[in-house]
Amino acid sequence: MPQRKKILIVNCFFPDERMAIKRSNQVPNAVAPALLAGYFNADTCDIRLYNEVNSGFLEVFAPELLKWPDLLVLTGLTAAFDRLLHLTAYARSCNPRVVVAAGGHGVRALPTYSRQFFDYTCLGDVDEIADVARETLGPAYVAEAFNPRYDLAYWINRLGYAESSRNCNFQCGFCSLTGVGRRYEVPPMDYLDAQMENMGKRPIFFFQDNQIMGSGPESFRERIMRFQARRETGQFKYWSGFVTDTFFWDQENIDFARETGCISVFVGVESFDDSQWLGEQNKKQNSRYSQTELLRRACDGGVLVQYGLVYDPTRHSLAQMNRELEIICDNPEIPPPNFIFTAIPFPGTPFFRDCLEQGLLLPNTHMRHMEGSTLSLAPMDERDAVVDFIRGGRRFAGYRGRFLRHQARFLRRYRHSLNRDQMLLSSLATAAIMAPTAVLGPGAALRRKVKRTHVSSTEVLDGVYSPRLPVAERYRHYFNPTNLVDWGGEVNPAVADDVLPPVRRQQTAEVVQLR
Structure with a gap:
């Protein structure tokens, strides 16, 4: 029997608040660690997972883990790239023999730059970790069959996150997926079946795809029917997932979703009244029909829509953004948004290059600023006013009374088509956009806040940029x-x-x- 190896898989995260907090109620949440763990042989590997979203910074809340692994696997979103570097430095300082493999959006965005920091720079999908394990540990440490470890993913014990497709079939100019250029694909159905089999009974099954219907309605329906078969046995009650506007174009899709237990779908509305900007960003699918009409059609059809808006300060005036808020507040047929984020110039995207060519990128902009609450572009309006909107306007400051009345009217409008759970979900979205820290990370609600500038050129760095543990020179x-x-x-x-x-x-x- 080969000697057992210790594998630590970490989802890295920077909270917007620039504090060492835990966002215990974050939804959606990371599924990659559970999937990555499924490629290691449980008979020869001791595996531990850690998610900084829910559990906070690793060196603050669980420093003993840093010296534990033989293989450290790191992943995270674009803005979290520096966290991968921090944990690599800590782990190597504790144990010079540790092997570090890193992947995720940030590594994909900076593949050449990343290679100087990690032993393995992973640019593919989660199954690439099997090749890393085989090369660095040996064949005995690779699972014979994919066996996702939801039993170790302590942060998603009620929700069932799964991946049934990868990447996106659209190429929106501002999207990080466009920047890395990987093609849309649907893995074999055995991959989805393995995830559903291993996650056990869950109230909500979440398709953690970037675009669940990217390969057309036939493939979409086949995957939903795999879910439906298990739903009929009582394993799941609802499903949810990410879609694009194309999902709403055919009423049959809405009817099919309702009949198979869809509680909600997430879609990038981006803007209610700026078709020109949407066209410039190659998101023309959002200009074909009225966004308001599509949302109404879905909610009348029994499917709650959750969505986000994008504020591009180089093209959207504050007056225009206030009109967006008024459109929502004045129309009870529109659900509340889940977030309004400032346009992010993800490196490698057409949007990044356009902003660079026009001299719009602010000086001293870092990867850390690629998270939607930091102004990293020269705005068309006065900067202080833009910062005020980023700090409070996108939380409906100045509109809160109208927004709450809108929610009451929305619930009354759809009381016959949406069920009680959907009504509750919609109300939670209202609370989360108005007070995200209190809802997503209630333990941090009463803590003294870090004073932020919300401008990349002057923004404060998180405290964890100063090492909290000994680090080799x-x-x-x-x-x-x-x-x-x-x-x-x-x-x-x-x-x-x-x-x-x-x-x-x-x-x-x-x-x-x-x-």
Whole structure:
């Protein structure tokens, strides 16, 4: 019997609040650690999962774990890229023999830059970890069959997150998926079956796909029917998932969703009244029909719609954003939004490159700022007023009474088509957008807040950028923020190979030589 190996898989996260808090009620949440764990042989591996979303910064709340693993696997969203570096520095300082494999959106966005920090830079999907385990540990440590470890994913004990498709069939200009350019695919049905089999009984099954219907209605229906067969046995009650506008174009999709237990769908509305901007961002599917009409059709059909709006301060005036809020408050047929985020110039996307060419990226913008609550673009309105909107306006400050009355009218409007659970879900969305910290991380609601500027050029760094545990001198630079744009407004040469087209890459290199 081979010697047992210790595997630690961490989902890395930076809270918007810039504090060491736990967002215990976050929804949706990470499923990647449970899926990654499913590729390791449970007979030869001791596996532990840790999710910084729910459990807080690892070195603050569970520092003993950092010296434990033989293999450290890290993943996270784009803005969390620096957290991967922090944990790598801690783990290597505790145990120089540890092997570190890193993946996720941030690593995919900066593949060349990432290779200097990690032993394995993973740019593929979760199954790539099997190749890493085989190479660094040996074949005996790879599972013979995929066996996702929901039993270890302590943060999703009531919800059943699963992945039935990958990436997206659309290429919206501002989307991080467009930046990395991976094609949409639907894995074999055995992959979905394994996830449903291993998660046990759950009230809600969440399709953690970027776009559940990207391969057409036939494939979508086949996957939903796999769910429905288990729902009929009592394993699940509802399902939810991410869709695009195309889902609502055919009434049959709405009827089918309701009949198979759909409690809600998430969609990127982005804007109710700016079809020009949507077209510029290659999201033309949102301009084909009225967004208001599509949301009404779905809710009348028994499917609650949850959605987000995008505020692009380079193209959207504050007057226009206030009109968006008024459209919602004045129309009881529109559900409350789940979030309103500031447009993010994800590195490598067409949106990033357009903003760079127009000189709109603010100086001293970091990967840490790619999270939707930080202004990283030169706005068309006065900056202080824009910051006020980011700080409070997107939480319906100035509209709260109208927003609450809207919710009451919304619930009354759809009392016959939406059930009690859907009404509760909608009301929770209302509370979460008005007071996100109190709802998502109630333990932090009474803590003294970090004073933020909400502007990338002047924003405070999280306290964890100062090491809290001993770090070897050779890894101290891992705690420097990953800079995208320098103080002169130019792309950082260290990331140029990843974020610039070839012509701009050469120009940047020439500027560096002149300096």
